[in-house]
Amino acid sequence: MEAANKKILIVDDEQPIRTLLDYNLRQSNYDTVSAADGEEAIYKAEEEKPDLILLDVMLPKIDGMEVCKTLRKKGIETPIIMLTAKGDELDKVLGLEIGADDYMTKPFSPREVLARIKAVLRRSRSEADSSEEDQVLSSGTLTVHPQQYVAYLDGKELEFTPKEFELLAYFMQNKNNVLSRDQLLSAVWNYDFVGDTRIVDVHVSHLREKIEEDTKKPIYIKTVRGIGYKFEESKGK
Template sequence: MNVESQKILIVEDEQPIRTLLEYNLQKVGYETVLAVDGKEAIEKAEQENPDLILLDLMLPKMDGIEVCKTLRKKGIPIPIIMLTAKSDELDKVLGLEIGADDYMTKPFSPREVLARVKAVLRRSGERNEPVAVSTTLKSGSLTVYPDRYEVYLNDQALDFTPKEFELLVYFMQNKNIVLSRDQLLSAVWNYDFAGDTRIVDVHVSHLREKIEENTRKPTYIKTVRGIGYKFEETKLS
């Protein structure tokens, strides 16, 4: 999909930031749609069917967390990048947990905005392309079907956000290999620059909560101190 045919919904109640985002996105060819509060954001998302949403956390009428939660409950899979302040650490984590694809901390540069938008759209486009039949991934009681976006643990289906699923698949395709946080950012988030590696830690934490029997002593995803993580091959007992 060409940039010229991609539409970005900007949800931001601060006019200077809204104008800055709109100007820089339009300058490289994106079409933009604007919303200034949470309720309008949901209406525009349903009416305009944008390719991506830049969603401010603090909004009138309905905050960004509720907007994200509402869109996901409605089954609207539009990628979301949340815009947060430095003090909103817990809300960043919650936003990722309920289905946001990424977040940016204010103040941010136009270069960062464009890079994040490009990365999320590229990943989203890959998800929407027809998926070739791929090898089933197994380790211990964990089974993943990449072509069907399904995960089973002890034959019980598990629910994952798209990004959690992609991270798990990448781990299982690289069993017993130590992967740095920067490697994971590049491979799973398509970042072509140094990003915030905390986003990796948040998603790893979510994966552990879903697949590990004891998150303090994980069987599958091991922390390699000072480097990153390793997914260990596990045999059925």
């Protein structure tokens, strides 16, 4: 019942993989649409308005990374699970950095795919169904509106990827608390990356570039050597 009326866009240039995923998703009561290249993926994402996208990295015409980046630039926040045959850690970091919600390396079992889809959709639904009033988070001249997904610095709206925004909001909800990298991975990415915490460092670096006057002397996000980071309360810049 949980999958009823949920539409999944399957993007892969290999017909056997599309067929396998399509069969297993439909068996689990999902609706499906598919695309075989990057251009078709962008078109289907806009026209079909799926609830989640399974997106292969290696695609003809436009690769999966560019597809993900393009969709996010267009303001399409549909959850994306990246699929790839590569085992390169850099690919995983890059995929998540540009806005993907999860990442799976081929070969994978249909059961694992279904479990990941269920987890990502559950998280997305809980965020969308939240009825709490927008709690404004502020520190110095930095203001964040978690429910509206907007942030301002010195009155000017900032641009973040979804994960950058979620990380910043989590930092500000835990001001002055030391947060380990593993804790941040669990809270923001909701997935166990088996100790690979470089994705946190990448996102923190990007956040600093956007909110700090001097990234080498940050006033907001401080590094706690050997542990992680701490967002310090600031009364002014």
